Amino acid sequence: MFSNRERAAFSDGTVKREGQVYKHSTLKYPHRLNFYDRPPLEDVTIEEFETCAIDRLRILAEIESSFVRNRSFEELKTVTNAQCLKYLPLHSSTATSEDLEGERRKDHLGHFILRLAFCRSEELRRRFVKAEITLFRVRYESDDTKEREEFLSSRDFDWIAVDKDEKEKFRRELLAASPNLKAELFEKEKFYKVKWTRVPDLVEKRRVFLKGGWAYVPSREQSSIIFQAFQSSLERALEATARALPRLDEDTRIMPILNNLSQGFLAGVPSEWSGNDGSSANGEAIKAEMIDDLARKHFPLCMKNLHDNLRRDRHMKHYGRLQYGLFLKVLGLSIEEAIAFWRKSFSKITEDKFNKEYRYNVRHSYGLEGKRANYAAKSCQQILMNDQPGPGDSHGCPYRHFSEDNLQSALLAAYSHQGLTSSDLPEIMHAVKSQHYHVACTRVFEITHAGSGVGTVKKGEGVGGGESVTHPNQYAARSRELEKAKIESLGGNDDVPMKGEEGGGDAMVLG
Template sequence: MIKQEFSRIDPKRRANLNHRQKQFATPAYKDVEYKHRLNFYITPPTADITLEQFEQWAIDRLRVLAELEACSFRNKGTAETATHMKPILEKYLPLSFTTFGSSTQQAERQKDHYSHFILRLAFASTEDLRRRFSRVETMLFRLRFQDEVATDRQAFVKELTLDWEPVSIEERRQYEEELRGASGWEKTRPQEESYFKVDWEKVPELVESRKVFMKGGKAYVPEKDQVSMVVAEFTSKLEKALALTSRALPRLDEDDRLTPILNHLSQNFTTPDSNYSSSNTSISGADISARNVDALSASFPLCMQNLHRSLRRDAHLKHYGRLQYTLFLKGIGLNLEECLIFWRSSFSKITDDVFNKEYRYNVRHAYGDVGGDSNRRGNGYSPFSCQKILTEHPPGPGEANGCPYRHFSMENLTALLQAVGVKDQDVLRGVKEDKEKTKFHLACNRVFEYAHKQEIKKVRDNGTWGAAELETIVHPNEYFKRSYLLKNMGKNPVDGEGRDEDVKMEG
């Protein structure tokens, strides 16, 4: 028997194929011209950017999305959210208006475009991440759409070519009473306004609030409620795109440059990581010394208060508790010499010889005073962020490290909160709800706002601090600095005298 070979390629086409040319062809990259401030993110970006830009742009957008999510969980209204987010958007993700023009306009829009797609890659892996990403991106788009200049908004919508059916004048006259009743028109007649017919599933908000007339599965939407239609289209397209992205993710597994960054970003959706800088958290003039740590602890976040209380109770902390607390003290400005004095006096049940042999080196290593790692030498390790405390080295038996909002039972957490002065039952119930929703950093911020409610009201009323200075806290050292400054308003950190306006957020 003669073995017959079969080929899927048509012999007539074989000569025209050049596999090597196809496989190794240089990809065509090009810059995108951004005509509008708004973006549906339909076309993936193709121009080159550096790995540093890749990561930093994504981190900046993550800060914005996390703050939007925090506004949602705090039940802030639309106007309050817009006011709160304005300085934060200007800080992390600015977008100049087309009408007014800007020399950085294209660069800002490129960052917005790329950062969206980078986070889309990071958050497409699981259904929970996709759902949360879609929700906060929709919130961001709605915020920008409502803030857009009317002419630019209309030009953007016109180019979308959405599947909306205009309602004829005859049909508007036919259903005049129904349209008037649904829309709440008083002076203007429905037939004088523009209406669109869309599937009712595309405008669930309007249907739920009974703001539209429905007939034959179609919702009759007035032009004034166009935002709901556009936002619904944005959400629908994004959800479909995320599903496609999730199926393409396995192709990235072999890229050892991008995968670690994407994994880091997705993990940080619990709470965005905060880049630590001593210049951002240090307080000039404050008495940061070993003898003053007890007094300073009144401004510590709950995780550090727990460590401090455990240390004072047991005259000892296990390794990860010591490391977490040492780096925090370093971050608030306690120098190496004072830190060694603090730990030696705190470990009162052991001899000098035991302390020097078993503990002294670790403190010096954390500060970068000893150790062979050239990258650490001279600087040491950075204080742990909330993200690191939440996700790394959970406490074991007899350990006091970690985050009480995550690692304590609700009973033990309530007892600790009451011990440090949180008695309000509404606050405790709110913390319980935050814990159940795994919004641990929001529980911490809730307690911060309760403990400093009078001071926060004062700096808001007199304009000393704005929304950017009061954005969600995501670092224990940031918590301390903000608390210390609020508690010491009107006092000079050195002599106790001064004026309210002297207290400003630094960095």
């Protein structure tokens, strides 16, 4: 899979590097922690190439979402560890029943594949480095102490241990620079000397003693040296890969994958959730007459907007029908119910015109005409990046394609009955202005499912486990699951009132 030029792109400037010392092990990947110095030198199938990259990108994209959502590091660590366990597990070397070689190989390959995708601009490199250093830090702090020490001893970090005499000579200064270090523990604390440029974060926070260009780093701050070394190493590697990339053979199978991967921070990566095969996510088929109520309670804003426009105009252009029709298909609408729904919705046209111009398209989307493909519903990434809406169109993502004023008005109109208020808008608009549209949608999901009658989602939980919304059907499926759980907890009473309503009330009929 990797050509000689691709391997050269990884290797150029990344192998003979300061601080790189290997103490060989019988294992190809002896440690869970990895500086990714050695490029992959093996054949990889196109399927494995894509899988390794996407699963790693899921984690990096969620890390970036955590930055936008101002999660504390502890919250970020919890979410990241959960995501890693699901998509990219790295078990301890003592876990003899696990495929350690396979896990670490996947981690290694995914990192290098994403280097190809994210090396192509300064902005992409910056975001990739920030997410990767955070992932490394989470793993470092979660690693087994013994294994972490073995990893550190396998590399030369170019620090100098401060001997007893020098340590005593600067006792007062070292204690002053380490306010959390008690005097009675000073003798047991180890210190290391590095050039002050190696620990700019500690210098900025005045947590090290500086003398003659050297920074005296206590062992409790040792991780700062390691993180800075990882960051510098990765930055140089990305720059080398970027210089080599134009010389690579443009494999027509690989370049589209790399282009899609580089968009992962913008739209997130579609998560693996049940239901995208055309069946209802919760195993229940839906009827055409149920859609008004479902739209009011469970749809993300993109689908609410399509539904409202359809009810208002009694018509919808091609891309809108495609986006909404596939969403309804995966939601659980059968072909018979879909034809009934669209026929009733297009009430301005005659039966003959509908049969000639629209019935075929509905059947085609269900795989019953044409090449008979079973089309999947569009993910957030596809909606954001493909088939941009023009004048008169209603498809697309409102968080990206609406003006700021129109978006805020649409949010209040769509979700005020579920507890969203104008005081929630600044936080949502902050994510929109940062171009993290799926994060804005996730925050709306949390607000509208926080004890509103269809769930008790807490801030930061997203659609489960801290995961962000990355697919409209994922949003709707999770919303319906929460409502079902709420009804069951109330003994089967499906008249669940929403926040701001008196006893539930009748479903609002749109149109």
